[in-house]
Amino acid sequence: GNSVTQMEGPVTLSEEAFLTINCTYTATGYPSLFWYVQYPGEGLQLLLKATKADDKGSNKGFEATYRKETTSFHLEKGSVQVSDSAVYFCALRSPGNQFYFGTGTSLTVIP
Amino acid sequence: DADVTQTPRNRITKTGKRIMLECSQTKGHDRMYWYRQDPGLGLRLIYYSFDVKDINKGEISDGYSVSRQAQAKFSLSLESAIPNQTALYFCATSDVGQGNGGAFFGQGTRLTVV
Numbered sequence: 001g002n003s004v005t006q007m008e009g010p011v012t013l014s015e016e017a018f019l020t021i022n023c024t025y026t027a028t029g030y031p032s033l034f035w036y037v038q039y040p041g042e043g044l045q046l047l048l049k050a051t052k053a054d055d056k057g058s059n060k061g062f063e064a065t066y067r068k069e070t071t072s073f074h075l076e077k078g079s080v081q082v083s084d085s086a087v088y089f090c091a092l093r094s095p096g097n098q099f100y101f102g103t104g105t106s107l108t109v110i111p
Numbered sequence: 112d113a114d115v116t117q118t119p120r121n122r123i124t125k126t127g128k129r130i131m132l133e134c135s136q137t138k139g140h141d142r143m144y145w146y147r148q149d150p151g152l153g154l155r156l157i158y159y160s161f162d163v164k165d166i167n168k169g170e171i172s173d174g175y176s177v178s179r180q181a182q183a184k185f186s187l188s189l190e191s192a193i194p195n196q197t198a199l200y201f202c203a204t205s206d207v208g209q210g211n212g213g214a215f216f217g218q219g220t221r222l223t224v225v
Contacts, residue, residue, distance in 0.1 A: 032212075032213075034213050036213075036216075042218060042219070043115075043201055043216035043217050043218045043219050044154075044201070044203075044214075044216040045216070046213040046214075046215070049212075049213055089153065089154070091213075091214075093205075093212075093213070093214075097142065097161070097205070098156070098159075099144070099156075099203075099205070099214050101146075101153045101154040102153055103151060103152060103153035104153050
């Protein structure tokens with residue numbers, strides 16, 4: 001079956017710290033992988049995506065690489081800002097066009 | 112205007128009442144979804160529709176029903192609301208033409224059943 005597992009939070013970092021949020025998946029076939037961000041009181045927004053093995057998605061300083069051998073898609077950012085405080089969701093889109101989401105990781109960045 | 116619009120944004124209702132949450136989209140996408148978000152559980156799929164004549168149950172469809180009135184409209188109904196249906200509900204769309212594209216979400220409806 002298809003599922004996504006991401007590290008539990010909450011995560012609290014100081015401004016300019018390095019961020020890693022781990023995400024692993026199980027899937028049948030070859031899924032596309034996504035990271036979404038949810039700011040307080042808002043819906044989920046697509047942050048970045050990767051559609052095949054070894055692809056790197058990037059946006060707003062965030063990056064994630066599709067690792068088929070380790071079935072992972074870890075989110076990284078070299079220097080977080082207070083404005084990055086949000087909940088981050090890892091997700092996959094199966095070949096059958098279903099979306100599967102992780103449970104979300106809350107990030108708080110303190111000045 | 113938002114591409115995916117949900118109404119109402121907030122709703123408090125009583126146990127046993129029927130309630131409808133509405134979703135409309137201007138993205139021209141064929142596929143529409145209803146999810147429920149609960150703390151610590153992430154997003155769980157309630158129903159999805161791949162076109163106007165196609166309705167499918169998700170993992171937690173019990174107690175819910177949907178209607179796809181048009182390509183752009185997909186409503187979720189709680190026939191007899193109960194307190195454990197208190198949650199944040201999201202509508203989403205995706206494009207069949209971009210098979211590896213992401214889903215686009217509305218702003219959410221916060222429903223409280225008392």
